[in-house]
Amino acid sequence: MSKRFATVLIIILLIIAGLVTYRVMINKEKAAENAEGRQRTESKVYGMVVSGQPFSDFLSLSGTIEPNEVINLRSEISGIVEVLNFSEGGHVSNGQVLIKINDAELRAQLAQAKTRNSLAAENERRAKLLLEKEAISQEEYDIASADHRTAESQIQLIEAQLIKTAIRAPFSGTVGLRNISKGSYITPITDIAQLVDISKVKLEFSIPEKYASKVKIGTSVRFTVQGTSDEFTAKVYAIEPLVETATRTLRVRALANNRDSGLIPGTFANVIFPLETVEKGLLVPAEALIPIQNGKKLFVKREGIAKEILVETGARTDADVLIVKGINEGDTVLTSGVMSLRDGSPVTVTLR
Structure with a gap:
């Protein structure tokens, strides 16, 4: 009986040992598979x-190059163009006569006015002598004196008109393409040409209102334009006092030197505005x-x-x-x- 019991017990222990060994091996295989799977998914x-x-x-902004000064040349009076003293695209100096309008009629009016003035001056002189002799009244003398002053004023008026027959450059710059020719009849609404000063250029751009407090007069900004890899520098000289409500931006203008005329007004500019380091x-x-x-x-x-x-x-x-x-x-x-x-x-x- 004891031998049979011992045999059964040994068989049971062997079975238990086999199951434990099998379970350990299965766990090792699963751990290896998990490690291998993790390695594959990394x-x-x-x-x-x-x-x-x-x-x-810094801020990257869009801007526009504008001329330092620009005007449309027009005449203050009407008349026939007698002289064109500039070439298209040419440089002109401040005060240079660009156009001369025919002034023959005005000169004739001036001569007539001077003759009337001489007569009025002589009448006043005579009236004064007669007044001293009590030959005329004070009122008659006053009329003669007023006629003399009126004649003098007429001369000044015609001389002012004569000055306007010469159209001069208000500043040094470059004249654009002209719209008239010699012999053209021009009026005060006739656009003759544009006069542009590009010795310096203005850089106009807008700053978001979030950074409005960062803008100061004298701040240096950098910018580039299409067509060249050069980088240019400008200094802020004017700031709009109000933020535009439609865009929530603040308009700013900076000035840059343009001695070599490399910057053309009207072109687009990429502006780099410094904020802080x-x-x-x-x-x-x-x-x-x-x-x-x-x-x-x-x-x-x-x-x-x-x-x-x-x-x-x-x-x-x-x-x-x-x-x-x-x-x-x-x-x-x-x-x-x-x-x-x-x-x-x-x-x-x-x-x-």
Whole structure:
């Protein structure tokens, strides 16, 4: 009886040992499979460790180049153009006579007025002598004196008209394409040509009201124009006192030298307006940012997994974006291969 019991007991113990051994082996196989599966699902991405660095914040704005001075040349009187003293596209000096209108009729009127003035002066002289002899009344003398003054005023009026027959340049500049010819009959509403001063140019642009307090007289701004890679500098000289309610912007004008006439009025300008310098700015590549409905997000590596972080951005350069809020110095930001990542995905990061 005891032998049979011992045999049964041994068989039971062997069965239990076999089951334990089988279970251990199954657990090891599952653990190996899980480890292998995790290894297969880890994403290989590139990243960078963020470090603070000086960054000059700025606004990128659109502007327009305008001439320093510009007018439409017009005559104050009507008449026939007798002399054209400028060439299209040519430079003229301040005070230079550009156009002479025929003044023959006015000169004849002036000669007539001078003759009448001489007669009026003689009548006044005689009336004065007669008044001293009490041969005429004071009233008659006053009439003769008024006639003399009227004749003198007529001469001054005609002389003023004669001055207007010569159209002069009010400032030095370049004359544009003319709309008249020699012999044309012009009136005060006739546009003769444009006179433009481009020795300096005005740069006009608008600042969002959020940054209106940053604009100061004398602030230097940089700008570029199409057709050249050169960068130009201008200084703010005038600020509109009111914000435009329609656009919520503040109009600003800056002045730039244009000695070589390389800047053409009317052209578009890309304006770089300086704001402030951040001593420890956190810059990340633009490709690391993912646009979402409420702003932008990026991924950072935390304990071997990708962590989704919502961020606030500031200014940007050609390749990098300033992160204002969301990450800290020393974080590992994932920079490429981020579009396929999910929050909590295991990652293998190669720093660069």
